[in-house]
Each structure stands twice: as C-alpha cells, then as structure tokens.
Amino acid sequence: MKENWRNNHSILVTEAHAIGSLAVIRSLGRAGYRVIATSPLEDALGFSSSYCHASYQQPSYDNPEEFITWLNKILKQEHIDVVIPSEAFLLVIRPWFQHFQHILPTPKSQRLVYQALSKCDLFQASIEGGFQEHLPPFALLGEEDALPSEDELHLLGEPLFLKVDAVYARDESPGDVVKCQTSRIAREQLKSLRQRYQKVLIQGYVPGTGVGVFFAQWQGNTLGEFMHRRVHEVPHTGGVSSLRSAWKHQAILADAKRRATHLGWEGVGMFEYRWNPGSDTFSLMEFNSRFWGSLHLALFAGIDFPRLLVDAIFGHVEPPVTDYPLIQCRLTFPREVEYVFSCLKDPSFSIVKKLSICLEFGMLGINPKMFSDLNFPGDRALYIKMMVHSLRRFMS
Secondary structure: OOOOHHHHOEEEEOOOOOHHHHHHHHHHHHHOOEEEEEEOOOOOHHHHOOOOOEEEEOOOOOOHHHHHHHHHHHHHHOOEEEEEOOHHHHHHOHHHHHHHHHHOOOOOOHHHHHHOOOHHHHHHHHHHOOOOOOOOOEEEEOOOOOOOOHHHHHOOOOOEEEEEOHHHEOOOOOOEEEEEOOHHHHHHHHHHHHHHEOOEEEEEOOOOEEEEEEEEEEOOEEEEEEEEEEEEEEOOOOOEEEEEEEOOOHHHHHHHHHHHHHHOOOEEEEEEEEEEOOOOEEEEEEEEOOOOOOHHHHHHOOOOHHHHHHHHHOOOOOOOEOOOOOOEEEOHHHHHHHHHHHHHOOOOOOHHHHHHHHHHHHHHHHOOOEEEOOOOOOOOHHHHHHHHHHHHHHHO
C-alpha cells in the first residue's frame, strides 16, 4: 500500500474549542496529516475529535511571554510544519511575527497580515483603491478626527453599528460590534470607544441577507472558491449563523475577487456581504482572514479548503475547485436549538408562527439531504456528545 506523504507532516491547529477549528482538524486529519490541537480550554471540542492526534491545553494569552515560551516548546517537541492561526493567536505573537512567519499560511508581509484583521483598514483600502462601489453608508473615525454630530450620524441610516478591532485596541480589549438604535446613542458610545480604540468604523443599516464569499489562494494559484447564504441566525434577529445554504452569485463573487487581488492576500479569506434579494444589490460588511465558523458546509460540498491550502504549501497544487452542489448544513446543537428558543421568546411572533418554527426544526432533522456540522463522517460521536450536552443545558 502506497504511503500517504501527508503522514510525515504535523500541523498545529489553534482554538480547538471553535467550530471552525474543529472543521480544520477534521479536514487535515482525514487527509492524513498529523494534527496537533491547542486551546486554552481543557474540554475543547476539537480535543475529542477522532482526527486529532495530540492535544494541549495552552497557557492564557494574557501572559504573552509565557505563551511564547510554551509555543516554542510545542513546535519543537511535535515537529510542527504549519500553524493554522486564529486572530487571537496572531495578536499575541505580533512582536515575534517574523520568528513564526515561515510556518504560517499567511502573506509574508507583517503589515498586510495585521491590516487584514481590521475592518477599518479594509474600508480605508477600499477608498484608496477606488473600490467605493458596493460599500454601505459608513464613516471612519481616527485618532485625530472630530466626533461626528448626531445629524451626521443620522444621515448614515439607523440603527448604527460601531465596529472596533482588537488590533487597534489601546489595551487588551477584543474586537466588538456595538449596535445603536439612534444616532444620539451612537455618539455617546463613540466617546467611550475612542478612548479604548485608535480607530472606529461607523456603519449605517443595510437591509438584506448575510452572504459570504470564501476562497483560498497560494503563490498566485487559486485553490478553491465557495459562497453561502445565511438562512437562520442566533438570535433570529441577527447574529451567528446556525443554518446556511451553499449559494452562487457571480456579481458578488467577482467583487470579492477584485478586492482580494487588490489586497494582495494569500491564504484563506472570507468576504461578508449583505444582499438584498428584492433589488439584487449588495454591500460589503467585512473581511475575515482566517478559517470561518461555517467551514463544515464547504467541506460537505466538496471544497476542502484546509487540505487544499496546506497541500499547496507543500508544493502539491491541484486545479482550482470552484463547482459545488447547493446543499444546506446546520449546527444543530446548540445553535439551531438556540435559534428556535429565540423565536419562541419573541412576543411579536404568533402561536402559529412559533409552532411552524418548531415543526421546521423537526422536519429538518429528518431530512436526509440536510447536513449537520458535528455529524461528520468518521467523527460522529461528537454529534451525540453535543446533543446530550445541549439538551441537558436547555432542560435545566
């Protein structure tokens, strides 16, 4: 039997407690790579995956020096060839970026890597590059800029969304999105936010559905492309995606590809848009330069982004994978259950509507064409584990 060349390479996957990282572990482990998972949580979901070869609970990011010492030890001990980073990982290694750059699936430019972590910088780059089309109403607030008036904020459209990035935090504050129903509230929030962040992105309301463009490219080669549309979110009024559908839209895909080329990005990325199905208009919301939470949908659709990227790093580049079936996938436990509960708690929903939502949950559960994030071939025990855990939590 021919040996799988991937068996000789060890890949470290950070944030093993996150559902996106679990998908990376499964993708690379299934391909034959030796996957090492790390997380600050001792019970991280990815630690229980059958595709995880070894797992380590890491020191807290709050003590960077201790974490870097530990990281160097693990890299040497496990003979790590590639590290799949999270945003938190990239932030903590920032002073040592050049030391680790050779094992990261990112651009070589430190400036570009950290600019990609900023929604503010994305919009600034769009302006400088002449990509003002398909941007929502917005304003950028820098350190030296005067605080906009209530009237100026009102013109952007309410509610307003104030977005800040961890990469521009004056302390250890994480990135955040603050929703403000009125311009008066937004102006008061801006006074507080600018004390903790060097930049703030102010976005006006854009109606529509959340859609995403996902891609992987390495050294000028397109490795894979994929799109999805959010169907359910938690809470149902807007939040993280719990049910998504593979999707196609050529104009949005073309816009994302132009922006990726302008940025000069290498690795994986995800452009998030709001799409209005009535007018077929769309607006860019943000760019994520890491593996995303809905990655399982792409894996089930046959676009194996983690394997395609890591294979390319080792010189094994395949023809681009860009065609896929329009399947659906949900994170049943706990997210879809949380979606149902958010609907049941909404006083504006009628009894009939709430019953139909409960019925839909059950029908999706018995639909043989419906995929579930945790119910992954060769690793299905995690589905049962999370189902039991979620039911106990919701019934307690």
